[in-house]
Amino acid sequence: MEHPLNTTNHVPAVHEWTPRALYIHIPFCTNKCFYCDFNSYVAAGQPIDAYLDALENEMKLTVAEHPPTIINTVFVGGGTPTVLTPPQMTRFLSSVKKYFPLADDVEFTMEANPGTTDMEKLKAMREGGVNRISFGAQTFDDGLLATIxxxxxxxxxxxxxANAKAAGFTNLSIDLMFGLPNQTLQQLKDSVTKALELDLPHYSLYGLKVEENTLFHRLYQRDELPLPEEDDELAMYEHLMERLGNAGYRHYEISNFARPGFESQHNTTYWHNEPYYGLGAGAHGYLLGQRHVNIKGVQPYIESANKALPRLEQNNVSVEEAMGDFMMVGLRLQEGVDQLSFERQFNGANLEELFGEALQKLQKQGLLEKVEQPAGYRLTSKGILFGNEVFGAFV
Known part of the structure; x- marks a missing residue:
């Protein structure tokens, strides 16, 4: 769509501030899952200690070039960060605290795979400042686990x-996937029942996407990946929304459900299109109107990060692009987007002046609704089911 800003001489600047969120990538895994296209490598034989050295150097260079004020959220993703041994974990977490001033009430999340967190490792995580763990459960069906x-x-x-709770962690989340090969609605229902029995404050629920450079993509191209029909996948998503809603969880973002107060603060940074530091191999970052991607390979990253900031590419984000991003990610949230936040981020720009045509069209289609307080827009219940059609209008 033609962006209205292209026709005007006045382009409001993006409101820029120092990131208050920090993402760190640990690219090592016990094995590569069949659907995974993340920047990750099987840990066996990898120079993990050398990687942690290089990562610490990237921290040092980052804070020298872009000094942080205070960090409210940290998210350590991967890969599987919990493949680090307890001594490596202790060393890594102390380097984070050394370079980044963490808020007293910082939300400090680490991704983990089930079976990689014994009590010694959990103790190292707790002592190092981690206070939230996100486990990649995916399904409670052992046959489906093997399939993926x-x-x-x-x-x-x-x-x-149980171990995490015993170690003192109260802020826990699990990921579940739906739309898996040969998965039935009944299998999903059984998994949701088992997930809810864990009595966790947060659940993330994702439909399988067949990404390039994965085993599943190769099978899909050969017509050897028996995925559920679109209607069945939609029924799975509707079932998830119903079950979690009835259990008292707020559907605060398209793929995420939480008890009040346990929404992921770090991911909310992304959904508000706010800046964040991104460190580690293949990590993405967004600060001072620029997005960057780091070098992806482990050895190339190590060699680069030991000398300079290990950038693969760096791009200025135009105001038009940033505004489109604001709408796309903001509408993922239950609260939607509002005029005040838009003004704050884009120095007084008016949301309806810029996107009026798209907003009216989506309202007529029953996908968006207007909100009065604060003034803005959010997805309707139909819009939640067809979110991609909404987001595409702002690309």
């Missing part, structure tokens, strides 16, 4: 959550 290339069993999820 996971090496844990459903029982490992239950034991890992």
């Amino acid at each position: 290339g996971r090496i844990h069993a459903a029982q490992d999820v239950i034991e890992s959550i």
